[in-house]
Amino acid sequence: MSVVPDLATALARAEVVHDRATIERAIARMAVRIRNDYACSVPASSDSVSSRPVFLTVMHGGLPFAAQLALEIGARGLDLEFDYLHATRYRGATTGGQLAWKHLPETPLRGRRVLLVDDIVDEGHTLAAVRAWCLGQGARDVRIAALAVKRHDRCVPGLRADYAGLDVPDRYVFGYGMDYHEQGRNLPVIYALPE
Template sequence: MKITIDQKQFERLIDYHQIKKRIRLIGIQLNVTYENQHPVFIGVLNGCFMFMADLMKQIHIACELSFVKLASYTGTERQARVKELIGLEMDLAGRDVVIVEDVVDSGNSLKHTLDIIRAQQPRSVAVCTLLLKPDALVHQFDNIAYVGFEIANDFVIGYGLDYNGAGRTFPDIYRETRG
């Protein structure tokens, strides 16, 4: 199936049923890892909202939720500078933190988020991302512990990810086609 947004063509990359299965498995891992803790899940908006909502339905341990809102894209272009639109409003000192990301590509926004969180001296920080683009990474991370899917360095939309505000509500994930 193909879709068009602003003269850009996109083709289906990952079906919603595959996404749901993978989220169920990640949820099991998180429940086991944090069984006797009380972690804080911090979602990075806007892109994580669908992933985080479905993930939290699989979490059956005591936990808390919070969000930050960052901007790192203009259209399909990644920006080197990350803008913080909504900051973290929670004390994380001594806490176990799980950052929930929609996609880690260059890693600029993840690095920004990690810097903010580490400044509060949490006990532990793990990253849970639906999509990881290993070929796009410009930073090294040792705490990306939960990955839904590794994908090529394609621009993707759907399941919370957008192109200029459009495409977030598609249940599947689509990649931009060339030509």
């Protein structure tokens, strides 16, 4: 049995990269852009159900961000259809392996506009696979909303967040959905460990 690193020890060494107020302002700005983009892209012949974007939260990391983003979008008058997926390459580790699907969305995606909502775009392998899966299910448009984007040049070619909240350094970051060895996802700020 492996020993889980202590969150309190990590917090003592970590620096706050983005505080809660900064995160909430970034999410509000994202909501405006998303609402405007999706409101302008509804075909005139669409029915109200199929024209609603499918707001697809990537679990577990995307949950805190997705909840806040959904409320901000709703406050601006855009209705969403909710579903979620759980796909991971990490399984509690700090480096990714092969993609494992734990839960597939139940909403049919054929012909739908999909907004994938996740905590971070790091190298993007998981999001690239999820986006490809959504397109394979017949989604007509798949966009990505990510709270954080890591500053580096190792991202999967062609993958980017269509809606990005904040940049974070190329270090181990956690909080606001991102975990420190499956801990600290519910911290209301984003921390980074020293290099």
